[in-house]
Amino acid sequence: MAVTLADVAARAGVSAATVSRVLSGNYPVAGATRSRVLRAVEELEYVVNGPASSLAAATSDLVGVLVNDIADPFFGIMASAVQSEMEPEKAGGKLAVVCNTGGSPERELTYLMLLQRQRAAAVVLTGSAVEDPGHAEALAARLRRLAAAGTRVVLCGRPPLPEAGGDGGQGGGKGAAGAGPGGTGAPLTVAFDNRGGARRLTEHLLALGHRRIGYVAGPAERTTTRHRLEGHRAALADHDRDHGRDLLTEADRLTVHGAYDRSSGYDGALELLRREPGLTAVLAANDTVALGVCAALREAGLSIPGDVSVAGFDDLPFSADASPSLTTVRIPLHEAGARAGRLALGRESAPPGDVATVRTELMVRASTAAPRTD
Missing domain, CATH: 3.40.50.2300 (Response regulator)
Structure with a gap:
C-alpha cells in the first residue's frame, strides 16, 4: 500500500497540514519540526502521488550539478560544460546550480534531498561513486524520489548504479533508481573508460x-x-x-x-x-x-x-x-559534460541501454622514456 501524507504526519507527530507546508516550502515551519517531517519522509520513502502528482511533477528551471571539488579542474571543466548547455539560447534559460560535496556521501544525499524539495528539472552527478552498499541503497532511494517528481537524472564520470548495471562496470541496465529520457526509469549514464x-x-x-x-x-x-x-x-x-x-x-x-x-x-x-x-x-x-x-x-x-x-x-x-x-x-571532459547536460534536458536521445561510454586516448609526452640500462 502506498504511503500517504497522513502516514508521514503520524510518524512525525504533526498534522497533515504541517507536512504539506514543509514539502511545499511556501510557509515558515520551525526547524525542529521540519527536521522531524523530513526524517519521516525519508524513513517511509514517501513520494507525492495521486491528485498532487501534477503539482510535484511541475519542475522548476533549476538544474543541480553535484561535484566533489569545484576547485579541481576535473570537476570544474565538467560543471562548466553542463552549464554551457543551460544557456537561454539552448535551454530557454535553465539555472545551473553547482553543489560542492567535498567528496562526502552524506552531503551528496543532502543536496539531492534539497534539489527534490526545489523540484529541480534535472540533476547531474559527476565523478566517481563511493563503493558502500548502504550509501548505494540510500542514493538509489533519493533518485527514485527525484524520478517520481519528474526530475531527469544523469550520472557523468561514474558507473551506473548497481541496480542499473550490476557491478557498476561499463555496461548498462534497466533498474528503477532514477529518471532517464530513455524511458527505462534508470538514470542515464555517461561513463568513462x-x-x-x-x-x-x-x-x-x-x-x-x-x-x-x-x-x-x-x-x-x-x-x-x-x-x-x-x-x-x-x-x-x-x-x-x-x-x-x-x-x-x-x-x-x-x-x-x-x-x-x-x-x-x-x-x-x-x-x-x-x-x-x-x-x-x-x-x-x-x-x-x-x-x-x-x-x-x-x-x-x-x-x-x-x-x-x-x-x-x-x-x-x-x-x-x-x-x-x-x-x-x-578524457574529453568538456564533451562528456556537455553531453550530460543535453541528456539532462532531454535534448539528446538516450544511448542504448541508457549508458554511453566515453573513450579515452593515450597522450604520450616527455615524462616517459625507456629505463636506463646502466
Whole structure:
C-alpha cells in the first residue's frame, strides 16, 4: 500500500497540514519540526502521488550539478560544460546550480534531498561513486524520489548504479533508481573508460621496457580508483602470461593509496621509493597526483624521465605545459559534460541501454622514456 501524507504526519507527530507546508516550502515551519517531517519522509520513502502528482511533477528551471571539488579542474571543466548547455539560447534559460560535496556521501544525499524539495528539472552527478552498499541503497532511494517528481537524472564520470548495471562496470541496465529520457526509469549514464585507459598507459610503460612500476592510486573506496587499478593490473597479467614473468605478484607492494591531490602524490612517491629504491616508473591516480610525484622525485635527486618515468590520468589543461610535459590518458571532459547536460534536458536521445561510454586516448609526452640500462 502506498504511503500517504497522513502516514508521514503520524510518524512525525504533526498534522497533515504541517507536512504539506514543509514539502511545499511556501510557509515558515520551525526547524525542529521540519527536521522531524523530513526524517519521516525519508524513513517511509514517501513520494507525492495521486491528485498532487501534477503539482510535484511541475519542475522548476533549476538544474543541480553535484561535484566533489569545484576547485579541481576535473570537476570544474565538467560543471562548466553542463552549464554551457543551460544557456537561454539552448535551454530557454535553465539555472545551473553547482553543489560542492567535498567528496562526502552524506552531503551528496543532502543536496539531492534539497534539489527534490526545489523540484529541480534535472540533476547531474559527476565523478566517481563511493563503493558502500548502504550509501548505494540510500542514493538509489533519493533518485527514485527525484524520478517520481519528474526530475531527469544523469550520472557523468561514474558507473551506473548497481541496480542499473550490476557491478557498476561499463555496461548498462534497466533498474528503477532514477529518471532517464530513455524511458527505462534508470538514470542515464555517461561513463568513462577508466579501465581501458589505465590498461593502455601500463602497456605503454611495459613496451618502453619498465618492469618496476609503482602506482599511486586514489581512495580505495572510489569506483574510479578500482577501475583504473583493474586496468593497470590487467596489463601486468597479460604481460606475465606472454613473457613468463611475474610482475602482478609485486603489484600490491608497489601500490599505495591516497587522495586525488598533489600532497598524496608527493607522499606516495616517497613511500614507493622506500619500498623499491630501484623504481623506474610511477603511474599516478590523476594528473594532479602526478605533479606531487614529480616534486618528490626531484627532491630525491632523481630526474624525469631519465631516472624515473611518470604518467598521469585525465589530461587536465596544465598537463601539456608541465616540465617535462606529462604523459597521460585524455578524457574529453568538456564533451562528456556537455553531453550530460543535453541528456539532462532531454535534448539528446538516450544511448542504448541508457549508458554511453566515453573513450579515452593515450597522450604520450616527455615524462616517459625507456629505463636506463646502466
